[in-house]
Amino acid sequence: MSRGRERRKLSVMVAAHPLPYPSPSPPPPSELRPSARETSAPMPAFTNSPEERITLFGVPWKTYVVMRELLDSPGLKMTYDQGTLELLVPSDLHEIRRKSVARLVEMFAIERDFPLQGYGSTTFRREAKERGLEPDECYFIGKKQTDFPDIAIEVVITSGGLAKLPIYESLGVREVWFWEDGAFHLHALREGGYEPIAKSELLPGLDFDVLTRFAQRDDQHEAVKGYRDHLRSAA
Numbered sequence: 612m613s614r615g616r617e618r619r620k621l622s623v624m625v626a627a628h629p630l631p632y633p634s635p636s637p638p639p640p641s642e643l644r645p646s647a648r649e650t651s652a653p654m655p656a657f658t659n660s661p662e663e664r665i666t667l668f669g670v671p672w673k674t675y676v677v678m679r680e681l682l683d684s685p686g687l688k689m690t691y692d693q694g695t696l697e698l699l700v701p702s703d704l705h706e707i708r709r710k711s712v713a714r715l716v717e718m719f720a721i722e723r724d725f726p727l728q729g730y731g732s733t734t735f736r737r738e739a740k741e742r743g744l745e746p747d748e749c750y751f752i753g754k755k756q757t758d759f760p761d762i763a764i765e766v767v768i769t770s771g772g773l774a775k776l777p778i779y780e781s782l783g784v785r786e787v788w789f790w791e792d793g794a795f796h797l798h799a800l801r802e803g804g805y806e807p808i809a810k811s812e813l814l815p816g817l818d819f820d821v822l823t824r825f826a827q828r829d830d831q832h833e834a835v836k837g838y839r840d841h842l843r844s845a846a
Contacts, residue, residue: 661702662769670696672741679734679743690744690773691736697773705747705768711826712764712790713748714835719817722842726753727814735759740781749784752813759783761813767791776805786813793827795819 675691682689690697701709713729720727728751735758736743749760759782765775767789776798779787787805789796797819798805799812811817821841828834 662705663700664769664772665698666773667696667698669694672738675743676736685732688732688745689734690775690778691742692773692778693741695773699772702768705766707831708768708790708826709747709764709766711828711831711834712766712822714831715822715825715838716748716750716764716814716817718835718839719814719822719842722839722846723816725814727751728753728755730760735782737781742778742781744775744778757783761785762788762811764788764790780804786811790826794823 670691671694672691675689675696678696679689686700688699688701690699717727717729719725730749730751732745732747733749734743734745735749746760746763747766748764750762752761761784763779763784763786765787776787780800783800785800786808787798788811789798797808797811799808810819821838825834825838825841828837
């Protein structure tokens with residue numbers, strides 16, 4: 612399904628099925644990322660960014676689950692955090708960068724013989740915490756031992772939106788990697804929450820400076836081939 616059809620589908624769904632909003636007001640701006648404060652208005656609206664984003668407030672858990680099942684499409688991402696639901700149609704650039712990063716990480720795992728199991732943009736949710744989302748990419752290390760991945764990757768093209776780390780913490784994801792502004796920002800889960808780290812503790816030897824250089828290339832095929840050659844020459 613094209614992104615244009617996804618956007619029309621999303622608009623029709625919101626217009627046909629209005630959802631309740633909390634009283635007296637949505638969450639205060641301090642609980643959102645600073646650039647997302649404009650989404651705290653009581654009615655959802657599309658942004659003018661390349662990505663289409665709608666934020667709904669006062670959405671019951673069961674409504675979120677039903678909506679996710681009814682709109683089960685790879686062209687639409689949903690993030691749910693205790694009553695707040697964000698619906699996002701990613702841009703083409705987002706999808707290109709997401710796939711580039713995934714192919715490079717998977718090439719590293721193959722060349723260094725790490726048993727990485729990819730689950731793509733699978734929906735993960737935990738009812739007890741009333742939180743759920745779809746990572747851009749995610750991986751289990753070795754055999755799947757839990758319901759939630761070891762590594763989640765998020766590609767950030769436009770600012771704003773729900774904060775993802777509290778949701779990932781509720782799910783127990785061990786590492787979260789953000790690709791934003793041409794660089795990786797890594798976080799490892801500790802007892803008290805996430806802590807920034809300089810390199811992955813789950814994929815030792817993965818050089819993120821080198822990975823960044825190849826991830827920014829426009830030609831995915833040449834980027835993956837070049838990265839493979841680099842890994843083999845450095846082995």
